[in-house]
Amino acid sequence: MQTVPNHQVDNLQIEDDRTGLSVECLKRAFLDNLFYVQGKFPKIATKNDYYMALAYTVRDRLLQRWINTAVIYTERASRTVSYLSAEFLMGPHLGNNLVNLGIYDQVKQAVSELGLDLEDLLEQEEEPGLGNGGLGRLAACYLDSMATLEIPSLGYGIRYEFGIFDQDIRDGWQVEITDKWLHCGNPWEIARPEWEVYVRLGGHTEAYTDEHGRYRVRWIPFQVIKGVPHDTPILGYKTNTANTLRLWTAEAPESFDFAAFNSGDYLGAVQEKMVSENLSKVLYPNDDSSQGKRLRLAQQIFFVSCSLQDMIRIVFRQNVPLEKFHEKFVVQLNDTHPAIAVAELMRLLIDEHDMGWDQAWQITQKSLAYTNHTLLPEALERWPISLFRELLPRHLEIIYEINYHFLEEVKAKFPGDSDRLRRMSLIDESGEKYVRMAHLACVGSHSINGVAALHTKLLQQDVLRDFYQMYPEKFNNKTNGVTPRRFIVLSNPRLTNLISSKIGDNWIKHLEDLKHLEAFVDDPEFCSQWRSIKSAIKQDLVAYIAQQNGITVNPDSIFDIQAKRFHEYKRQHLNALHIITLYNRIKANPDIDITPRTFIFGGKAAPGYYMAKLIIKLLNSIGDVVNNDPDVRDRLKVVFLKDYSVKFAQRVYPAADLSEQISMAGKEASGTGNMKFALNGALTIGTLDGANVEIREEVGEDNFFIFGLTAPEVYALKARGYRPLDYYHSNRELKAVIDRIASGHFSHGDTKLFKPLLDSLLYRDEYLLFADYQAYIDCQDRVSQVYRDRDRWTRMSILNAARMGKFSSDRSIRDYCQDIWNIKPVPIELGECIQAKE
Ligand code: NBX
Known part of the structure; x- marks a missing residue:
């Protein structure tokens, strides 16, 4: 194999510009890419030019590993x-590659020494x-x-x-x-x-x-x-x-x-x-x-x-x-x-x-x-x-x-x-x-x-x-899993640092090691650090919401988040029924003592899925009324964050107190958002559906808010003949909620707007919202109670994160390798010829 010639330029070797990981190298490579790839110099460079220059700088460092990997796989004809x-x-890609290369901090310093902010550049990526x-x-x-x-x-x-x-x-x-x-x-x-x-x-x-x-x-x-x-x-x-x-x-x-x-x-x-x-x-x-x-x-x-x-x-x-x-x-x-x-x-x-x-x-x-x-x-x-x-x-x-x-x-x-x-x-x-x-x-x-x-x-x-x-x-x-690199290390650096300061950083590759955090669950200082990190992240989301939606949110309220595609089986509208239930309680008794909540939604509906789009409209309409009703004060806020994406999800998961996983049992194959929320210390309110069942098993029933019919109960109820109207007539609060929507209260008096949705609930209710309504409300009332006991909540939050080890995608992939793929790791050594000279 050929070796790269050792040209000396200002004490740096040519290959360093493409592979070196020191702050000096990174700065030099960044400016080089700005000049030679983007064709720009700092005075006229746009943010996007800087982003591109940085991306190429990082890509160069990937290429060395990529080529080595390809060489070895080819030589060995690896399975x-x-x-x-x-x-x-x-x-x-940028942030993730920085994390995986292990150069996040160096790059942050390098760009900052050039007068730029890394977070700003990361934001640029489409x-x-x-x-x-x-x-x-x-x-x-x-x-x-x-x-x-x-x-x-x-x-x-x-x-x-x-x-x-x-x-x-x-x-x-x-x-x-x-x-x-x-x-x-x-x-x-x-x-x-x-x-x-x-x-x-x-x-x-x-x-x-x-x-x-x-x-x-x-x-x-x-x-x-x-x-x-x-x-x-x-x-x-x-x-x-x-x-x-x-x-x-x-x-x-x-x-x-x-x-x-x-x-x-x-x-x-x-x-x-x-x-x-x-x-x-x-x-x-x-x-x-x-x-x-x-x-x-x-x-x-x-x-x-x-x-x-x-x-x-x-x-x-x-x-x-x-x-x-x-x-x-x-x-x-x-x-x-x-x-x-x-x-x-x-x-x-x-x-x-x-x-x-x-x-x-x-x-x-x-x-x-x-x-x-x-x-x-x-x-x-x-x-x-x-x-x-x-x-x-x-x-x-x-x-x-x-x-x-x-x-x-x-x-x-x-x-x-x-x-x-x-x-x-x-x-x-x-x-x-x-x-x-x-x-x-x-x-x-x-x-x-x-x-x-x-x-x-x-x-x-x-x-x-x-x-x-x-x-x-x-x-x-x-069972599905999620990568802890993107969904905690990259997205939640503060929690990552706290965890690593206690148990080292082995957990990033061996997520089961998070269980060592349990040793600190009774340590008041650790608990207080845990809580202040959650609180700081919530503050960031408050600022984002203020800027995006113009809504002022109480950072001490429960951040109750449902972020996923809109689908009737996922039952975002069951969540809506809970919001209106609380709203009705306040309207009936404006001084009622309610644990403040911020309901946050994100997600897209298929363009041709009328009912899902109507549910989005309903949530926004509820928000318009609830957020501006003086009786409500800052006890309830409803926020729809538009254009949910991976980038956006990374901002949202770390800020959650409560993760909504409320599909009708037997419909959600697994769910993976449920894992990402819990990994970041959110508690779950959920049905016994998909991976919720296994998450609850891992975190323990005391640390999980379970409600609703099980899959066999769902089948049995449907087989008996389900009559949603019976629930409507026999449940006072449910009836008041439905009547409130039907009255046009959230639609400027328009009683037709949400009729298709109401009719589908009253006369079909394929996903059994009415059957699960009371159990959901009771469970949410328990959530509100528990949240008031901050120490207890923090403890539960820590235990949720500490017990997420099973839900690393590393574990899933190991299982696939062993049971289905029959494949073993092939370690890659960086070859002499293109190895970084550090
Ligand atoms: O796959 C989802 C399931 O709904 C989740 O429960 C599960 O956790 C996840 C990963 O296993 N399914 C899903 O996302 N489906 C699609 O996105 C989809 C896309 C195109 C299509 C059908 C389904 N034609």
Whole structure:
């Protein structure tokens, strides 16, 4: 290997400008990048120029690790996790990379010596919002943990030009604005046009006999799209491992343009280019149903085919025989969005690489593993057969063949059970025909996992019961986790420092070590420090709210926060019913002694989800009235913080006293916000749903506010025949709350505005708000009581954080490695040739 020449420049070596970590080096590199990359000098540089200069300075330091990692993985042909996800909700890169490189303080000092403020520069970053919510953020946490645990991995997804929309609130309503995250350029990615691949769409298939007399199929597509990878380094925390997130952009292949151009159809060629590029244009903003949109299916096959072709390229480059694809790669499917991988891998192996069906099927099943993230039946993806045939004629044939073999297997195991065959078929034939993507994923994978213990159990008993009976050995649970690097070290430096001052900083990589904090729970000084940190962070949020919303908030009030996507099953409107209950109590008795609360909401609704948007409007309308009613004084405030994002979440979690996790039991697969709040010392009010069950187990029932029906009680109530009107008529406070909304009190006398929401509650109430109302109110009353005992609350807060060890995404990834992936860490030594000379 070649060594970098040792040019001496002002006592600094050239390589120091790209790799050195001292304050002097960082300053010098920063100015160098400002000059040579941004083409600016301090006098005329904008904040964005400074941000970019700093980002490039940090990226240079990543590249050294990234290249070393790639060299070692290539040399050793290391077994690799390929994480396929339509969404990666990464959040801002700069701060996270500073934390993981361990140079946050040095960089802060370096920029401050240049007269700049690091926090200011961090604010500049437009985060890549390439995901809707929990599923996309989980993928990002898992990349962080895989790099930290030195697990060779590649994240594969789509480089959407427009990520999740920006949310504005106008007149209380959500308004969607196009997200332009690439507007100022993206310093974190490197395009790799040399690894472009082609994806076919549409057209038809033809059978033929090859030179060995074998039956083969040729696919003549209607359209070919080019996929160009853009790579982002994913650095582990204080390791040399830098893995890769590889996102694909769709482009028109040049050859097609030329054909049209030569025939004189210039505009046709441009049109073709536009149609192709549409593919990676925009993230679908729904976090439940898929609505059978053609472009969405095209996005799925696009990124899946690009990624599988890329893996096959790597297999060949590393001289691994294709028959050993499953030894080189394990492919984790993040929900069914990449489930077409089952058919596409079969197609690539059989049609493109001449493999026989049985061997291809073995390899496919051994390579793929499927994670399910939902219990909502309406969220299970299915595609109309007609659409499938039009876009993916060859895949449909392959799916039919898989289905034939599969149903034979089912028949053999359950003879004479035609009902079961109908239920389990990959094709839904009950009306218009559909391909069932969850079934395809189950059949084509060797592992099927849910994301919390309860969720996995409900999958086995209910949503995927037939598949559990067919393949019990495939099922396993992997409870979600979150990365402590982003969600406490970066977002809550004050608490991080306090914790490390007591127990050292080992907990950042071994979150179980937080349990050593329990030794300090009776130490009055520690408790008082804990409390003053929470209080200081709340003050910061008070200032932010004053500036953003113009609302004055009492920093001593309970910060009661519900931050997540808006969905009826998550029941933000149950929270609303509690606010109005308290409001009614004050109106009835203005001197009533109420523990002051600030209700804070954040989250987006799918643009086409009318009811969710109406709930946002309701919350804002309640806020307008409650916040300005002189009777209320500063006892209640309702704040809707617009445009919830990862950046924003990092500001919110640390400030919470109370975390709202109040979904109807049996609907929230896991939840991950619940973990982030508790890690930052918030107490949870929640139902026995998703990971709440396990969080409560860990923190102890005394430190968790539980309420409401359990999942079995929910089923039983629904089976008996649920009548929400009965609750309305028999519960005085509930009736008063509903009547208050119906009267137009929150809508300037307009009695129609919220009628759809009220009607849905009074006559259907699918998510059992009325059934859980009284239990919720009683539980909230207990919360208010306990909060008054500051010592007790602080103790509970400390114990919540101290007992969050299980919910590190490092633990989740270790479990995946052991039970599903069969993969071991590959430590990276920085090679001589490019090692930093410190
Ligand atoms: O995945 C979420 C679940 O609702 C959470 O309970 C869970 O904690 C989290 C991670 O496992 N699901 C989710 O975020 N889904 C989506 O964002 C989604 C996006 C597109 C789509 C369907 C669902 N077509």
